[in-house]
Amino acid sequence: MAKVKIITPVHIGDGEKIEAPCFHRINGQVNRYRFTDLFEQLPVSKLTDSEFLNRLQKNSSSRSDLYSVFNQIDYTKIQPLYSVFYEWDGIASNRDVASQAKSCEKPYIPGSTLKGAIENAFNYALLLQFYKKKKDQIEVFLNSNPRITEGYMLKMLFGDPCDKADSFMKEFYSCLSCADIYFDQIEVNDAKRWNIYKKNSNKIPLEAPECIMAGQESTINNLVQFDTVKIKQLKEDDNFPQEYRRILSFLKIPNIAKACNWYIKDILKIEQSEDLHRFYWDFEPINHSIQEIKTLIASCQPNQFYLRVGMHTNYFAKTVSVFFKEKMPEIYQDKFNDLFAPAKKRGRKSSDAENMPVTRTILFNEREGNMLAGFIKVEL
Structure with a gap:
C-alpha cells in the first residue's frame, strides 16, 4: 500500500x-x-x-x-x-x-503531476550519473542550440546516431504510470509573490489558492506501476542503442526514490543559499521547515522520497536548469535565454541568469505561518 x-x-x-x-x-x-x-x-x-x-x-x-x-x-x-x-x-x-x-468535491494530486515530477528527477539523476564522463559531449550539444524534445537527455549524453532518442524516451516513459491520489481537507491560504532583492517595495498579491491541507496522509494501491512486459520488450529491442536500453534499470522503486531525493536535496540547497536564507528570515518558519525536510530526506528508507509538485513553486523545481547553473555556469549564462529560461521567455531577452528566478511565492495562514508550497512525501 x-x-x-x-x-x-x-x-x-x-x-x-x-x-x-x-x-x-x-x-x-x-x-x-x-x-x-x-x-x-x-x-x-x-x-x-x-x-x-x-x-x-x-x-x-x-x-x-x-x-x-x-x-x-x-x-x-x-x-x-x-x-x-x-x-x-x-x-x-x-x-x-x-x-x-x-473530483466529486475531493481534492487530488493527478497521476500525471506525480509522473512528471518523477520524470524530471530522473533526468536530473542521469546528469549526475554521467556528467563527469560525458562533460565534453554535453558542452557540444548545448552549444549546438538544440531543440528541447522528449529525448533531449539521451541526445545530450549518448548522441542520437539512429534518430531514435525521442521515440525511445516516449516508449520509456510509457512504461511508468501513476494513479491520481485523493485527500479530504482543503484550506485557502493567502499568497504573495515577492522579489527576493526588492522585498520592501515589490510584492504581488495573488488570488488566494485552494490547497490540499498540510498534514494529511492518503493511501492507495498501485500508486506507481511499471509495465514489466514492455520493459522486457524494450530491453531486447536491438533497434535502440544499448546505452539507451541500459537506463531501463531505473524503473525500480529504490532507483526512483534515490533520484527524487537527490533532486530535492539539491533544490533545497538553492533555497538555502546565502541570499535566500537571509530573505526567509522575515518569513519564518520557512528556514526551519527547509532544514527539517533535509533532515527527513537523510533518514528515508529505500521506498521513501520527497517531491515538490503543483503551482506556486518555481522553475528550478520543475526543470534540470539548476544542474547547469551549478556545474556549467559559463554555458548556463551564455545559453540562458535560448535553453534555460522559462519556456515563455526563451528566444528573447529575459531576467538575469545569475539571479533567476528572482521571485518566490509564499503562502500564509495564522495557524501554520509562512510556507513554501508543494512538498510531499511518497512511500511506495
Whole structure:
C-alpha cells in the first residue's frame, strides 16, 4: 500500500476562479457554495433592478460593490458543496480564490503531476550519473542550440546516431504510470509573490489558492506501476542503442526514490543559499521547515522520497536548469535565454541568469505561518 503525505500545502489548479462570496462562515465553519445558488437567493426585486443589472456589465462597478449584494442573502438556505479551512469570510476578504483540482468535491494530486515530477528527477539523476564522463559531449550539444524534445537527455549524453532518442524516451516513459491520489481537507491560504532583492517595495498579491491541507496522509494501491512486459520488450529491442536500453534499470522503486531525493536535496540547497536564507528570515518558519525536510530526506528508507509538485513553486523545481547553473555556469549564462529560461521567455531577452528566478511565492495562514508550497512525501 502506497502512502502520500502532504508536507506543505499543495495547489494543483484546475484553471477556475471561485468568486469571493462563494466562501461564507456559519457557526465558525467556512463553507463553499455555488455562485449560481447565491444568485437564486437574491430577492426578485434585486434581480430586476435596472441599476444592479447595469452594474453587472463588465467594468461598470468595483468587485466589492458587486459582491456586497450577497450580504443580503440567507446562506443557511443553500446547500454547501464542501467545507474548508479559511481564516477569512469570502465577502469580507473580497478576494477571489483559485480553485484546486477536485473530483466529486475531493481534492487530488493527478497521476500525471506525480509522473512528471518523477520524470524530471530522473533526468536530473542521469546528469549526475554521467556528467563527469560525458562533460565534453554535453558542452557540444548545448552549444549546438538544440531543440528541447522528449529525448533531449539521451541526445545530450549518448548522441542520437539512429534518430531514435525521442521515440525511445516516449516508449520509456510509457512504461511508468501513476494513479491520481485523493485527500479530504482543503484550506485557502493567502499568497504573495515577492522579489527576493526588492522585498520592501515589490510584492504581488495573488488570488488566494485552494490547497490540499498540510498534514494529511492518503493511501492507495498501485500508486506507481511499471509495465514489466514492455520493459522486457524494450530491453531486447536491438533497434535502440544499448546505452539507451541500459537506463531501463531505473524503473525500480529504490532507483526512483534515490533520484527524487537527490533532486530535492539539491533544490533545497538553492533555497538555502546565502541570499535566500537571509530573505526567509522575515518569513519564518520557512528556514526551519527547509532544514527539517533535509533532515527527513537523510533518514528515508529505500521506498521513501520527497517531491515538490503543483503551482506556486518555481522553475528550478520543475526543470534540470539548476544542474547547469551549478556545474556549467559559463554555458548556463551564455545559453540562458535560448535553453534555460522559462519556456515563455526563451528566444528573447529575459531576467538575469545569475539571479533567476528572482521571485518566490509564499503562502500564509495564522495557524501554520509562512510556507513554501508543494512538498510531499511518497512511500511506495
